[in-house]
Amino acid sequence: MRFDMHCHTKEGSIDGRVSVEDYIRILKEKGYQGMLVTDHNSYNGYRFWKKELKDQEKDFVVLKGIEYDTINAGHMLVIMPEGVKPRILEVRGMPVSLLLTVVHAYGGIVGPAHPYGEKYMSFAGTKMYKRLKDPLMRKFDFVETFNACEPPESNQAARELARAYYLPGFGGSDSHRESCLGLGYTEFKKPITCESDLIEAVKRKAPVRAGGQYYHGTTKEKIGAVNNVLVYSFWLYNLVTALFRTHKRHVKGRYLELGRTASPGNLPMPAEQPEEM
Numbered sequence: 266m267r268f269d270m271h272c273h274t275k276e277g278s279i280d281g282r283v284s285v286e287d288y289i290r291i292l293k294e295k296g297y298q299g300m301l302v303t304d305h306n307s308y309n310g311y312r313f314w315k316k317e318l319k320d321q322e323k324d325f326v327v328l329k330g331i332e333y334d335t336i337n338a339g340h341m342l343v344i345m346p347e348g349v350k351p352r353i354l355e356v357r358g359m360p361v362s363l364l365l366t367v368v369h370a371y372g373g374i375v376g377p378a379h380p381y382g383e384k385y386m387s388f389a390g391t392k393m394y395k396r397l398k399d400p401l402m403r404k405f406d407f408v409e410t411f412n413a414c415e416p417p418e419s420n421q422a423a424r425e426l427a428r429a430y431y432l433p434g435f436g437g438s439d440s441h442r443e444s445c446l447g448l449g450y451t452e453f454k455k456p457i458t459c460e461s462d463l464i465e466a467v468k469r470k471a472p473v474r475a476g477g478q479y480y481h482g483t484t485k486e487k488i489g490a491v492n493n494v495l496v497y498s499f500w501l502y503n504l505v506t507a508l509f510r511t512h513k514r515h516v517k518g519r520y521l522e523l524g525r526t527a528s529p530g531n532l533p534m535p536a537e538q539p540e541e542m
Contacts, residue, residue: 268299268328270451270475271342271378271412271437277302277310282442285314289325295447299326299457301437303342303378306334306357308350328460332378335361338393338401339386342409342435345373347460361393365404374406374464376432379415379439381422389422402430406467410434413448413480433467436475442482449477 269292273281281304283291292300304310311329319327331354333341338361343354349371353359359367368375377388384390393401408427411420411434427434438449452474457463466473 266298266326266453266455266457267296268301268326268451268453268457269297269438269440269447269449270301270330270435271303271332271409271439271449272300272446273304273332273439273441274302274310274313276313277304277307278441279305280441281310283440283446285310285327286318287443288446289318289322289327291443292447293325297325297447297450299328301328301330301342301344301463303330303332303437305332306355307331308355326458328457328463331355333357333359333364333375335359335364337361338377338391339380339382339388340378341375342378342407343368343373343375344460344463345371346464349373361401365401369404372464374467376405376407376409376435378409379412379419379423380408380426381419382412382415389426402426402432405430405432407433407435409437411436411449411475411477413438413440413445413477415439417479431470433470433473434475435473436477438477438480440480444482445480448480449475451475 272288273283274288275281275284285302288300302308302311302314308329308331311327314327329345329347329350331343333343333354334357335341336358341361341364343364345351345354345368351367351371353367365375379386380388382390388394408423408430410424410427412423424434436449436451438445438447440446440448453466454472455466457466
């Protein structure tokens with residue numbers, strides 16, 4: 266089965282320009298059997314699909330994911346079991362150690378997105394990579410090894426990183442616009458019909474193949490050096506927003522306790538979150 270494992274939707278990402286419905290139509294035309302919705306710190310794109318489109322599409326698999334902005338290790342791709350959408354994953358700015366604990370306690374998987382991409386947004390461009398690369402890599406479940414919006418050298422470094430730690434490699438388009446959609450792929454030999462199938466395949470290190478074509482319409486290519494201003498602006502925004510929202514995570518004290526107990530037995534049973542979230 267062929268999936269695009271990095272998709273930003275109009276319904277879920279502020280910078281997304283393609284609707285979930287159009288994703289499904291175009292990916293099917295390109296021979297894909299599924300997609301992973303990875304909106305920024307939000308499940309709204311997936312919620313839209315579940316509420317409006319799920320009953321209409323029987324031959325295309327839409328999986329629930331998220332691209333989470335950590336405060337100290339860049340962007341992470343997170344896949345949780347079906348029915349599990351902890352609200353804390355929609356509040357950006359957790360440190361990566363807490364993110365790993367929360368995700369694994371609920372039976373999910375997590376891995377760095379475009380690890381050698383833009384500074385601050387990508388794992389290798391952070392201080393955590395320099396300080397704690399080895400222990401963190403041993404806790405990740407996969408690595409995004411092909412991102413259609415990154416240069417070849419970035420993806421090559423990501424492949425080498427995954428190979429060094431014997432981790433599966435995902436491929437995705439990281440598409441925000443229709444022209445990029447479906448340029449990255451991940452192929453699984455056995456059927457993937459739900460998030461639990463994907464999680465199980467990753468955990469047992471089932472054969473997977475990632476690759477694709479490169480997108481040449483990125484913002485970085487269009488604006489050149491000015492992109493550095495955007496990168497630093499994003500870092501500042503991420504920092505200020507994370508600090509501003511810290512009190513929201515304190516409200517969810519039962520999740521924060523995970524950082525000290527690291528015991529899934531202390532968690533409430535996961536349940537489907539209300540769709541009006």
